[in-house]
Amino acid sequence: MCFYDNLVIVEDMRKREYLGQLELMVLLAVIRPAQDAYGVLISREIAAKSGREVALASVYAALERLEKKGFVNAALGEPTAERGGRARTYFKPTAAGLREARDAHRTLQRLSSGLSSLEGETV
Amino acid sequence: MxxxxxxxxxxxxxxxxxxxxxxxxxxxxxxxxxxxxxxxxxxxxxxxxxxxxxxxxxxxxMPWAAVHKIVSRQLAETAAVLALVVIVDQARRTHSLAEMMNHTFGSILIVLMAVVVIGFLVSMRVDKPRQGQAAINALMLAFGVIALGVGTLTWADTTRGDSCRTPACVCLNK
Known part of the structure; x- marks a missing residue:
């Protein structure tokens, strides 16, 4: 690989916003539910599917980054008494967000296909 | 419920x-x-x-803004302390105000004070919502430098008066 190729890769990385692991998990959790996703639902979805509890603030930090990248849209709901008079913020994936999640999923599938060490429990 | x-x-x-x-x-x-x-x-x-x-x-x-602010504030504070050290050092070396105010001392002091002022102005510009606080800090620092400088000069002058009774000092003054 020559110096020019490295420059092209760096330029490509600069132009494109890559998703972190938590961002991808949050984006997938936003895409998954039939009803509108909000903080509690997203964190429960991640905990249920990954087996790890994630701090709600981490979920919101990831959502902030995703919204800035244009992958999700936020909309404020109505305040409710069970939440101390505070409203829910509902999140929906954008077309760019769906495309990004699809790309990431395909890339991960291609990268992991044929790796025998990933199939068993032991390394 | x-x-x-x-x-x-x-x-x-x-x-x-x-x-x-x-x-x-x-x-x-x-x-x-x-x-x-x-x-x-x-x-x-x-x-x-x-x-x-x-x-x-x-x-x-805001990494650059934060770094910018910290570096400029630190620079200003370091320059202010250096200015103090220069004033004290000069006061201890010389015996009169006229002797103290030589060309080198003046130039160094002007450069250091310029760094102090520019540093504080830059940190105030970066931190716009707290301009008032930064201005108060700058004024307090300037007051501290001036007060300590004047104090040091007075002290040096008093010490010179006492020590000048020694034969060597009398000889020098002659």
């Missing part, structure tokens, strides 16, 4: 120090989860995490 109230101090801290990004919704989510079976320890952990994440995020979103 009586609704459980989460620790009020934690809720207050979250409101004051948490992230501005959908902060109310995050607080509402925490209250909702607390009322569905969370405990005080869990609530405090979530609030602590939220505050820490908000602080880190605040630094991450």
């Amino acid at each position: 009586i609704e459980r109230t989460p620790p009020q101090l934690a809720t207050w801290l979250l409101k004051k120090c948490g992230s501005p990004y959908h902060g109310d919704s995050l607080a509402g989510d925490l209250i909702e989860q607390y009322r569905q079976g969370g405990n005080a320890v869990w609530y405090w952990k979530q609030v602590t995490a939220a505050i820490l994440i908000a602080r880190v995020r605040a630094i991450q979103t």
